[in-house]
Amino acid sequence: MSPNSPPYPCRIRTCSALIANGTLCPAHRGKVTVIYGPPGSGKTTWVEEHKERGDLVWDFDVVMTALTRLPRSEKPEECIQIVLAMKDALVREMADHSIERAAWIIVTHEDDARRIADRLGGEAIEVSVAEAVRQERLNERHQQAVGAGRQ
Numbered sequence: 358m359s360p361n362s363p364p365y366p367c368r369i370r371t372c373s374a375l376i377a378n379g380t381l382c383p384a385h386r387g388k389v390t391v392i393y394g395p396p397g398s399g400k401t402t403w404v405e406e407h408k409e410r411g412d413l414v415w416d417f418d419v420v421m422t423a424l425t426r427l428p429r430s431e432k433p434e435e436c437i438q439i440v441l442a443m444k445d446a447l448v449r450e451m452a453d454h455s456i457e458r459a460a461w462i463i464v465t466h467e468d469d470a471r472r473i474a475d476r477l478g479g480e481a482i483e484v485s486v487a488e489a490v491r492q493e494r495l496n497e498r499h500q501q502a503v504g505a506g507r508q
């Protein structure tokens with residue numbers, strides 16, 4: 358057996374756990390929470406209320422805005438695939454190299470949330486709100502987008 362075959366020691370020096378892959382034992386891995394729900398259900402707000410300083414947050418809209426410098430309502434089709442590929446890369450990286458800090462990953466669909474949570478040993482949580490409230494929020498966003506377009 359070569360010195361580099363599993364099991365590997367946990368990266369935390371004082372920890373005696375041995376692991377098959379990754380860099381941290383389950384006890385030292387940051388908690389992964391995958392939030393899902395339709396647009397306007399309050400996912401981003403929910404994460405803001407629950408996360409702690411320094412936690413990782415994946416938010417499609419924030420990444421899209423950072424990449425394109427466009428208003429939140431504008432999501433160019435050709436950029437959507439790029440941002441989704443970035444999300445896949447994040448999940449892959451976190452699966453291969455676990456980290457100590459907690460991570461919150463915001464997605465729309467339950468199947469996507471469960472797939473990511475399973476892969477990262479995390480939890481999938483649904484955020485929901487009354488349909489009337491959700492529609493009202495979407496209308497507000499639309500009005501803001503129309504207003505921003507006029508400027």
Ligand SMILES: [Zn+2]
Binds near residue numbers: 369373381385
């Ligand atoms: Zn450990």
